[in-house]
Amino acid sequence: MWPDDRLANLLGIEHPIIQAPMAGASTPEMAAAVANSGCLGSLGCALMSPEQYQQTFNATRALTNGALNMNFFCHAEPGDDEDRNKRAVASLQPFYDELDLGEMPDAKPVHFPFDMEMAEAVIATNPAVVSFHFGLPDADIVERLKETGLTILSSATTAAEARDLAARGCDAIIAQGWEAGGHHGYYLEGNDAAVGTMALVPQLVDEVDVPVIAAGGIADGRGIAASFALGAAGVQIGTAFLTTRETGIPPVHQEVLLKSQGSDTATTRAFSGRPARGVINRYIREMMAEEMNLPDFPIMNTLSGPLRKTSGAAGSPDFVAMWSGQAVGLNRQSDVTSLVKRLISETEIVFRKLGNEI
Ligand SMILES: Cc1cc2nc3c(=O)[nH]c(=O)nc-3n(C[C@H](O)[C@H](O)[C@H](O)COP(=O)(O)O)c2cc1C
Incomplete structure (x- = not known):
């Protein structure tokens, strides 16, 4: 049924649909169910040590023999700006006091860019695919x-x-539009540009010879078919998987997504120091004035971590990083296998309506 089989052939999958890697939200159960449905299951491993990576990979492999994608961050090392660190600590202190969180962690990174040690850990597990955010x-x-x-x-x-x-050797490129949930993957200086998926995909298709994968605001068969019409060879979908039974996000984040629309989302630097899209909450609103004064990614992640965790565990949306793309209004409660089946059958219906002329 697919008008372009380049990506499916490259990745060794039946359907050119990638469940987005989502650090803190994708789970072994999610990735395995996607892989068992003939698509590419992904795990966001950016916050893991090599040992945690190994355990997570093994837990996933125990559930599937299908194609897996292990994903990491390649961010630049943060600068150490004492003034920014102090200013951020002062901004967060009232929230720490309110939630009775005790001492704030030191303003230092607790997760690190992909390195040779992690590369060897990945090679030892031999997934089909390794993917990166923030460059290579x-x-x-x-x-x-x-x-x-x-x-x-x-x-x-x-x-x-x-x-x-x-x-630099990428085998296929994800065209991530501004609609996308989570971190915006830009990495070249001055490239924090707000290009939407509809405009970005055909421009990247014209720019490179490798297959282009559309991502950002795709949540049903209409979005998938549109991506192929734009010249994409596949899609990467994140937010739609966040309200499945296999999700790793806290219940409060799921509840908020199920009643949100795209207009309820915004990009914010306040959680991590880099722009990322999520549902607007009290923390985003109250930190708005500090957006451009924060420590570099991922130092801000370290500082906001206890707030996010405690708020989520207490069932309050106030301080949770409720990552979400602009198509969130299409989210439904489901399980992964049913969601993937629905995405494929809806796409087939749109292709048929259009007479397979894409
Ligand atoms: C909760 C969440 C976490 C994410 N974490 C990652 C990540 O760890 N690595 C990555 O490459 N992309 C990450 N992304 C971005 C996705 O890869 C993808 O670009 C995005 O989900 C596509 O837009 P959509 O959410 O509108 O489908 C994340 C997205 C979400 C929603």
């Missing part, structure tokens, strides 16, 4: 991954990033 690792690491036969993906938010990723 250094050339020697890319070379090492590629010589073992791993397929490499990364996100581009502009034509310049797509060209750069293709030149």
